[in-house]
Amino acid sequence: MASNRAAPAPTAVLANVLAKPEATKRRPFRGSFWWYLIRRLLQALFVVLLVTLIVFTLMHLAMPAGPGAGILGLGATQEQIDAFNHAHGFDLPIWQQYFNYVTQILQGDFGDSFKQNMTVGQAIALRLPKTILLAALCMVIALAIALPMGMFQATRRGRLADYALTGVNFVIYSTPSFFMGLLLIVVFAQKLQLLPATAPAGVPTVAYLLANPRYLVLPVITGSLGTLATFSRYMRSATIDNLSEDYVRTARAKGTSKSRVVVRHVVRNSLTPVIAMLGYYLPVMFGGMLVVEQLFNYPGMGLLFWRSAQQADYPVLLGCVLIIALATVIGSLLADIVQALLDPRTRGQLQ
Amino acid sequence: MTTSTPAPELAPRLSTASPATRAWRRFRSNKLAMIGTTIVILLILFCFAGPLVWVTDQVTVSIDLAIINKPWGTPGHPLGTNNLGYDILGRLMKAGQTSLIIGLLAGLLATLIGTCWGAIAGYIGGPVDAIMMRVVDAGIALPATFLLLILSAIMHPSIPLMIVVIGLVSWLVPARLIRAEAITIKTRDYVLALRAVGGSHTRAVARHIIPNTIGTMIVNATFQVADAILLVAYISFLGMGVEPPATDWGAMLTKGIDYTYAGYWWLIFPPGLLIVITVCAFNFIGDGLRDMFDVKGRQS
Numbered sequence: 001m002a003s004n005r006a007a008p009a010p011t012a013v014l015a016n017v018l019a020k021p022e023a024t025k026r027r028p029f030r031g032s033f034w035w036y037l038i039r040r041l042l043q044a045l046f047v048v049l050l051v052t053l054i055v056f057t058l059m060h061l062a063m064p065a066g067p068g069a070g071i072l073g074l075g076a077t078q079e080q081i082d083a084f085n086h087a088h089g090f091d092l093p094i095w096q097q098y099f100n101y102v103t104q105i106l107q108g109d110f111g112d113s114f115k116q117n118m119t120v121g122q123a124i125a126l127r128l129p130k131t132i133l134l135a136a137l138c139m140v141i142a143l144a145i146a147l148p149m150g151m152f153q154a155t156r157r158g159r160l161a162d163y164a165l166t167g168v169n170f171v172i173y174s175t176p177s178f179f180m181g182l183l184l185i186v187v188f189a190q191k192l193q194l195l196p197a198t199a200p201a202g203v204p205t206v207a208y209l210l211a212n213p214r215y216l217v218l219p220v221i222t223g224s225l226g227t228l229a230t231f232s233r234y235m236r237s238a239t240i241d242n243l244s245e246d247y248v249r250t251a252r253a254k255g256t257s258k259s260r261v262v263v264r265h266v267v268r269n270s271l272t273p274v275i276a277m278l279g280y281y282l283p284v285m286f287g288g289m290l291v292v293e294q295l296f297n298y299p300g301m302g303l304l305f306w307r308s309a310q311q312a313d314y315p316v317l318l319g320c321v322l323i324i325a326l327a328t329v330i331g332s333l334l335a336d337i338v339q340a341l342l343d344p345r346t347r348g349q350l351q
Numbered sequence: 352m353t354t355s356t357p358a359p360e361l362a363p364r365l366s367t368a369s370p371a372t373r374a375w376r377r378f379r380s381n382k383l384a385m386i387g388t389t390i391v392i393l394l395i396l397f398c399f400a401g402p403l404v405w406v407t408d409q410v411t412v413s414i415d416l417a418i419i420n421k422p423w424g425t426p427g428h429p430l431g432t433n434n435l436g437y438d439i440l441g442r443l444m445k446a447g448q449t450s451l452i453i454g455l456l457a458g459l460l461a462t463l464i465g466t467c468w469g470a471i472a473g474y475i476g477g478p479v480d481a482i483m484m485r486v487v488d489a490g491i492a493l494p495a496t497f498l499l500l501i502l503s504a505i506m507h508p509s510i511p512l513m514i515v516v517i518g519l520v521s522w523l524v525p526a527r528l529i530r531a532e533a534i535t536i537k538t539r540d541y542v543l544a545l546r547a548v549g550g551s552h553t554r555a556v557a558r559h560i561i562p563n564t565i566g567t568m569i570v571n572a573t574f575q576v577a578d579a580i581l582l583v584a585y586i587s588f589l590g591m592g593v594e595p596p597a598t599d600w601g602a603m604l605t606k607g608i609d610y611t612y613a614g615y616w617w618l619i620f621p622p623g624l625l626i627v628i629t630v631c632a633f634n635f636i637g638d639g640l641r642d643m644f645d646v647k648g649r650q651s
Contacts, residue, residue: 043485050489058498062505174577174630176584179604179623186611280491287496291585306589309500317501321493328492 036340044333051325052105055318056098062314066090070114070314110319115311120319124301128323129206131300135289137220139278142227149228150235151270155262157240165232173229177288181222181295188218198297223292227285234277238270245269269343276339279332286324377643384639390632394625398447407441409596423617431617433606442603443621449599450629453513453583458576460518465525466568470560472526473533474552484530487523495520496585503591510593513586517579525571532564566644573637577630584626600626 063070068084076084085091089100104111110120153162172180189197195217199209209216242248243266251261286302293302301320308316368376378384423431423439431439472483502516533556536542542559561568584601586592592602600622607618 043481043488046485047488047492050486051492054489054493058501062501170631170634171627174581174634175627176581176588176601176604176623178585178588178608179619179626182604182608182611182619182623190612283492283494283497286494287585290494290496290500291588294589305497305500309504309589309591312504314501314504317497317504321497321501324494324497325489325492328494329488332488332492 033340033344037337040333040336040340044329047329048326049102051322051329052102053098055322055325056101058321059101059314059318060094062312062318067111067114067315070312071112105322110322111315113308113316114313115308116313116316120315123304123316124319124323127299127301127304130204130209130298131286131289131293131302133206133209134216134219134223134292134298134300135285137216138223138227138288139285141220142224143231146228146231147235147271147274150232150237151239151262151267153232153236154239154243154270166236169229169232172225173233175225177222177226177291178295180225181218181292184218184222185295199299204299219292219296219298222295223288226288227281230281230284231274231277234274235270238273239266242266242270272339272343276332276335279328279330279335282328282331283324374643378639381639381642383635384643387632387635387639390628391636394447394629394632395451398444398451401444402441405441405444407438409437409441409445422615431615433603433618439617439621442598443600443625446598446600446603446622447625447629449510449593449597450580450583450601450626453510453517453599454576454580454629454633456514457517457521457579457582458572460514461521461575461579462525462568462572464518464522465527465571466529466561466564468522469526469529469531470533470556470564473530474537474556474560476534476537480530484527487526490520490523493520495582496589499582499586500589500591503586508586508591508593510597513583513593517582521575521579521582525568525575528567528571529564532567533560536560536563566640570637570641570644573633573640577633577637580626580630580633600629 065081066085066088068081068088068090069076072081072084082091089097092100108121110124112119113123116123149165153165156162185197188195196215197218199215199219204212204215243262247265248261251265252258256264289300290302290305292298293300294306297303305317305320307313308320423429429440433439433442468483468487472480498520499516506512537555537560542555545555545559583592583599584604587599587601588605590605592599603622604619604626607615607622610618
């Protein structure tokens with residue numbers, strides 16, 4: 001073991017210290033699952049802090065004089081606005097405002113909407129379940145098709161089927177989802193008149209949408225296509241990487257059939273990096289929902305965000321961003337933990 | 352360049368061509384990449400040289416019923432006109448300029464920022480690297496489309512602003528890729544040798560780390576351009592794109608949506624197809640370049 005450490009570069013020492021397992025007889029704590037978990041948790045905490053800092057900065061870019069003017073409306077006098085800002089601490093030094101902001105978030109308080117007579121938390125809580133329903137359906141359907149498709153392509157690498165599917169993937173990936181959705185509307189809603197092009201009027205509940213799934217069909221197809229293209233690509237390259245691993249050659253040399261190697265070994269090993277991507281994919285997913293909800297007038301968080309952007313309702317906008325960012329940090333944390341549990345090799349490679 | 356040691360038996364297939372020539376040959380042999388390149392060149396000609404041949408007025412609004420909403424095939428307007436009387440063919444060229452300029456420059460900016468950030472983080476390592484990469488994590492957690500919408504609500508969107516803003520939300524993935532490369536490159540002998548003879552850290556990063564990531568940079572820049580063109584279209588669809596009379600393909604398509612049920616397909620399909628073709632072409636090139644440089648792109 002000692003011979004491995006011959007003359008490391010001075011600059012490389014720092015980076016390599018954490019990656020090098022100590023050769024002791026006892027199972028080392030470094031490189032163990034708990035060591036990984038603690039470091040990963042601390043990282044996530046730091047990222048959350050950075051996220052709040054960025055959102056807080058954006059808040060001051062959007063509302064340099066505090067939210068008083070926006071909340072009180074156009075009729076308010078400057079004295080009233082100043083009094084409001086003073087009463088709510090928006091005239092304090094900036095670091096104190098940031099401290100208050102973080103404290104408020106910890107208490108689940110995201111501020112008040114400028115335009116709707118409710119708190120940001122209430123406005124989001126009203127819409128978020130419908131977006132989660134839509135996003136979850138899109139994700140499940142996309143993955144159910146993308147993962148087998150990527151595997152299939154990898155096993156047929158370089159043949160006609162692989163090329164054809166890759167070509168389709170390219171086109172799907174390159175098509176803006178609203179263009180795709182529009183084509184679907186023209187075909188299924190306008191020409192064939194099979195499916196509705198918009199969500200029902202008013203503010204339907206999750207239960208209503210589940211009872212009337214025809215309103216969900218076109219939005220779900222539109223929202224899942226991009227994800228499908230992305231994840232079949234990941235799955236294809238993950239499977240190709242795994243097919244060239246030593247364990248595949250060993251299993252083949254021992255006489256295991258090719259299909260059995262794929263089903264028993266390669267699937268599991270290829271799935272773990274793809275699953276780990278899910279957490280990081282959350283912001284992209286929400287971005288996709290934003291477009292789909294606006295196109296189909298689907299009453300989720302995306303539409304709330306879009307309307308708030310038109311009205312410059314900054315507290316709602318920043319509340320949405322913060323919630324998605326926090327969900328992403330937690331999601332990628334969970335995905336990494338699952339991956340570390342499933343695949344011990346990844347524990348050392350903490351980014 | 353000593354000629355005394357030719358050793359042809361040791362390197363029988365050593366080509367006399369320069370590395371650039373060999374790279375070009377490998378790129379040329381990739382059909383998909385060549386198709387992509389051809390399409391991009393044609394598109395650039397269409398958008399930038401086209402208006403010199405096909406001269407149209409894209410500023411003056413018309414309310415003359417004899418001019419507005421003409422279908423395709425109208426004499427003088429092969430692709431028809433829109434509700435303001437603008438010629439669609441001419442408008443496609445003008446809109447394409449916006450989409451391509453923003454896409455190319457934003458992709459370039461994102462790659463530049465990402466490369467510098469990733470190379471510095473990877474080279475320094477340790478706590479500095481950890482903090483720099485947590486900043487990247489935080490940036491990736493923030494949803495790009497949402498941020499762009501907020502920024503367009505705060506500031507009036509113009510072309511330079513869109514370039515900067517899209518660049519600022521898309522440099523994160525290149526930063527991660529370049530950092531991973533920098534970590535391996537900094538342990539190479541030539542970097543160690545430079546440090547041993549007293550070369551500065553700045554020189555190591557600027558002259559060795561960054562030039563050696565050129566493959567990853569180019570591949571990623573191509574994909575970034577493709578993604579930036581899509582992002583421009585999305586922002587326009589969400590109603591926060593460049594302001595009239597400027598336009599882009601996404602905005603043209605979006606304006607046409609109101610006329611879907613009227614069957615005015617010439618307002619929707621030409622800009623939509625041009626977006627698909629352009630993004631596809633850049634992705635083709637990126638894929639070809641990735642095979643050529645044998646680097647991993649589009650990861651995480």
